Amino acid sequence: MPDLGYGCACGTLRGTVAEATPATCSHVLCHCHDCRSAYTYLGHGDPGVVDLVQTSQDRIRVTEGRDKLRAFRHTPRGALRWYAACCDVPLFVTPLRPRLVHVGMNADRLDDPAAIGPVRGEGFIRTPDGKVRHKNILFVATRLVSRVVGRNVTGEWKETPFFDAAGEPVRDPKILARAERSEALSALRR
Ligand SMILES: [Zn+2]
Numbered sequence: 523m524p525d526l527g528y529g530c531a532c533g534t535l536r537g538t539v540a541e542a543t544p545a546t547c548s549h550v551l552c553h554c555h556d557c558r559s560a561y562t563y564l565g566h567g568d569p570g571v572v573d574l575v576q577t578s579q580d581r582i583r584v585t586e587g588r589d590k591l592r593a594f595r596h597t598p599r600g601a602l603r604w605y606a607a608c609c610d611v612p613l614f615v616t617p618l619r620p621r622l623v624h625v626g627m628n629a630d631r632l633d634d635p636a637a638i639g640p641v642r643g644e645g646f647i648r649t650p651d652g653k654v655r656h657k658n659i660l661f662v663a664t665r666l667v668s669r670v671v672g673r674n675v676t677g678e679w680k681e682t683p684f685f686d687a688a689g690e691p692v693r694d695p696k697i698l699a700r701a702e703r704s705e706a707l708s709a710l711r712r
């Protein structure tokens with residue numbers, strides 16, 4: 523199975539997703555404000571919807587420019603949002619604890635996004651009546667849980683570029699100040 527390349531916009535930070543296929547990666551779309559405001563916080567336009575590859579952290583390698591990897595959190599309880607500090611592009615989102623093994627990768631950074639197959643699910647879709655709904659989220663969630671359980675059985679959860687042996691993030695995440703968060707949110711198109 524092929525390893526799929528990815529990189530930041532300027533090419534300083536590069537890496538691979540090991541054995542990236544539609545079987546090992548779930549291609550999903552996320553409409554949530556946190557995924558979108560990761561872009562606006564970093565100075566980009568609101569993408570409206572964010573294309574994500576859900577897989578497990580042991581598949582992610584950082585081969586060049588590891589020192590450019592940075593993390594922030596929208597709130598003190600928020601997920602870790604990883605980005606490349608050289609050109610400020612969002613790269614990954616992970617939970618706070620390595621045992622959860624999950625990673626969502628921003629698919630716009632993949633060399634060949636077609637390799638991960640068609641969209642399998644969609645989250646946080648806003649309907650005209652103001653409700654939020656999800657599409658096919660059970661399939662995506664079931665796959666996610668099976669990856670977590672599997673990696674905890676085999677010990678592969680320890681193979682991650684995002685956490686050290688003590689289970690701490692490899693970079694101290696910046697927690698956005700209230701003003702920074704509201705500025706990033708106000709740049710969303712709704
Ligand atoms: Zn860069």
Ligand SMILES: [Zn+2]
Nearest residue numbers: 552553554557
């Ligand atoms: Zn999201």
